[in-house]
Amino acid sequence: MVLTVRIGPTAALSDVELDALRALFGAAWPDGRFTRLDFEHALGGVHFLVEDGGEIRSHASVVERELDADGRRLRTGYVEAVATWPAHERRGHASAAMRAAAEHIRAHFELGALSTGSAPFYVRLGWLSL
Numbered sequence: 001m002v003l004t005v006r007i008g009p010t011a012a013l014s015d016v017e018l019d020a021l022r023a024l025f026g027a028a029w030p031d032g033r034f035t036r037l038d039f040e041h042a043l044g045g046v047h048f049l050v051e052d053g054g055e056i057r058s059h060a061s062v063v064e065r066e067l068d069a070d071g072r073r074l075r076t077g078y079v080e081a082v083a084t085w086p087a088h089e090r091r092g093h094a095s096a097a098m099r100a101a102a103e104h105i106r107a108h109f110e111l112g113a114l115s116t117g118s119a120p121f122y123v124r125l126g127w128l129s130l
């Protein structure tokens with residue numbers, strides 16, 4: 001198994017890759033829980049694609065947002081659409097995507113943020129749950 005984390009902007013993704021991501025999100029959040037709007041929110045920044053033999057196994061993206069913290073506007077790398085194909089979970093794929101995303105955030109933003117119902121997954125990677 002040769003895993004790679006491919007990093008690139010939305011503009012670098014082909015239509016086939018965007019379709020592959022739609023399929024991944026549909027599988028990770030069944031019953032249509034990942035909406036078209038959620039998909040749009042995941043675009044426009046940088047994608048972290050964990051691939052095995054050219055197949056996308058896991059994804060995270062970081063988009064630029066501005067968060068207001070006590071009156072101060074912080075340029076924020078906001079994490080969206082962290083997902084792994086169900087058949088490939090628990091092999092470290094999403095953790096690899098998140099480590100690359102965190103490195104990108106540290107290099108380019110004042111703050112990293114995300115919203116999740118799975119806080120423990122991120123806490124074990126060093127994120128703070130507030």
Ligand SMILES: CC(C)(COP(=O)(O)OP(=O)(O)OC[C@H]1O[C@@H](n2cnc3c(N)ncnc32)[C@H](O)[C@@H]1OP(=O)(O)O)[C@@H](O)C(=O)NCCC(=O)NCCS
Binds near residue numbers: 085093116121
């Ligand atoms: C959460 C998710 C991205 C994890 O992907 P993954 O590739 O299996 O993650 P990794 O293999 O890198 O890490 C798995 C570890 O995270 C932990 N973990 C996974 N999901 C978790 C959750 N919901 N809450 C807490 N911990 C979780 C597991 O305990 C596992 O640790 P272990 O192997 O030591 O037991 C994947 O399960 C998924 O796509 N879920 C559906 C979509 C989702 O909930 N996305 C993230 C929330 S916004």
